[in-house]
Amino acid sequence: MRNFTCVHDIGPLSEALAKARYVKENPFADAELGRNKTLLMVFFNSSLRTRLSTQKAGLNLGMNVIVLDINHGAWKLETERGVVMDGDKTEHILEAIPVMGSYRDIIGVRSFANFESKEDDYNEVILNQFIKYSGKPVFSMEAATRHPLQSFADLITIEEYKKTAKPKIVLTWAPHPKSLPQAVSNSFAEWINQTGYELVITHPEGYELDPRFVGNARVEYDQDKALAGADFVYAKNWSAYKDPNYGKVINMDRSWTVTTEKMALTNNAYFMHCLPVRRNMIVSDDVIESPQSIVIPEAANRVVSAQTVLKEILLGLK
Ligand code: AN0
Numbered sequence: 001m002r003n004f005t006c007v008h009d010i011g012p013l014s015e016a017l018a019k020a021r022y023v024k025e026n027p028f029a030d031a032e033l034g035r036n037k038t039l040l041m042v043f044f045n046s047s048l049r050t051r052l053s054t055q056k057a058g059l060n061l062g063m064n065v066i067v068l069d070i071n072h073g074a075w076k077l078e079t080e081r082g083v084v085m086d087g088d089k090t091e092h093i094l095e096a097i098p099v100m101g102s103y104r105d106i107i108g109v110r111s112f113a114n115f116e117s118k119e120d121d122y123n124e125v126i127l128n129q130f131i132k133y134s135g136k137p138v139f140s141m142e143a144a145t146r147h148p149l150q151s152f153a154d155l156i157t158i159e160e161y162k163k164t165a166k167p168k169i170v171l172t173w174a175p176h177p178k179s180l181p182q183a184v185s186n187s188f189a190e191w192i193n194q195t196g197y198e199l200v201i202t203h204p205e206g207y208e209l210d211p212r213f214v215g216n217a218r219v220e221y222d223q224d225k226a227l228a229g230a231d232f233v234y235a236k237n238w239s240a241y242k243d244p245n246y247g248k249v250i251n252m253d254r255s256w257t258v259t260t261e262k263m264a265l266t267n268n269a270y271f272m273h274c275l276p277v278r279r280n281m282i283v284s285d286d287v288i289e290s291p292q293s294i295v296i297p298e299a300a301n302r303v304v305s306a307q308t309v310l311k312e313i314l315l316g317l318k
C-alpha cells in the first residue's frame with residue numbers, strides 16, 4: 001500500500017482485520033520495521049486521539065516521529081494557485097509540501113472540510129496536493145470527506161463486540177451547536193457498506209449525506225424506528241451536505257440526543273462515538289457512562305488501526 005485515504009486502499013476487509021488483530025496481540029513484533037524511517041504528521045486542525053494514537057503507532061514500529069501544527073508555529077499557507085500573496089499568508093502550499101516531503105518517509109495529513117467550496121472539499125483538494133507534490137506515501141488523519149483511520153478502528157471494535165454474524169448498525173445524527181464535517185459519517189458508512197452488515201442511517205430531513213457514501217444503507221427519518229433492534233448505535237453530528245445549506249447547522253433538535261430512553265428501543269446496543277463528544281447534546285451522561293458504552297476501547301483501537309496502516313505502508317517502501 002502506498003497511500004491510505006479510504007477503505008479501498010486497504011484491500012479485502014477480512015485480511016485487513018486479521019492484520020489488525022495480529023498488530024493488537026503483538027504490538028512490538030515490528031519494532032525494527034520503521035528503523036531510520038521518519039513519520040511526519042501535519043495538522044491543519046486540532047486533535048487529541050489522532051495525534052497521540054498515530055504517534056504511538058509510529059513509535060511501536062520503531063519510527064522517528066515529527067508533528068507539525070500548521071496553524072501554531074508554522075507560516076500561514078496559501079492553498080490557491082494564482083493568488084497575489086499580499087495578505088496574511090506567507091508561504092504557498094506548493095513549496096511547503098515538497099519541502100515537508102524532503103524531511104520524511106511517510107506523511108499523515110489532517111485537513112478538515114473548510115465549507116468555503118463544496119467542490120474543493122469533495123475533490124479533496126488539500127489531501128490530493130500532498131499526494132501529488134510530496135513524492136512520498138500519504139495517509140489521511142481525517143481529510144475533507146473521510147476519516148479512514150477512525151472507521152477502521154470502529155470496525156475493529158465492532159468485530160470485538162458483535163454477538164451475531166451480521167449485526168444491525170445504526171448511524172444516527174445528533175445535535176451539535178457548531179458546523180461539523182460529514183467526514184466521520186461518510187467514512188463510517190463507506191466502511192460498513194463493505195461488510196455486508198445491516199446499516200441504517202437516521203437523521204432529520206435536510207441532513208442527507210452524499211449518496212456515494214450512503215450506498216445501499218437504508219435511510220430512515222424516524223430515529224425511534226431506526227433504533228429498533230439495533231446492536232450498535234453510532235452517534236455523530238454532521239452539518240448539511242445538500243445545497244443550498246452545505247456546511248450549515250440547520251437545526252439543533254435535542255429530541256435526537258441519544259438518551260437511556262432511546263437506547264431502550266435497541267437490542268441492548270453498544271454505544272459508539274469517535275470522540276470528542278459534547279455530553280447532553282449528542283449523548284446523555286447516563287448513556288456514555290453505561291456499561292454499553294464502548295467509546296474508550298473504540299478510541300484505544302485507534303493505535304491498532306494506525307499501526308496496521310503504517311506497517312502496510314512501510315512494507316510497501318521496501
Ligand atoms: C471533528 C469532526 O466532526 O469531523 C473531528 C472528529 C474526529 N469534530 C470536531 O471538530 C468537534
Ligand code: CP
Binds near residue numbers: 050051
Ligand atoms: N476521533 C478523533 O479523530 O479524535 P481527534 O480529533 O481528537 O483526533
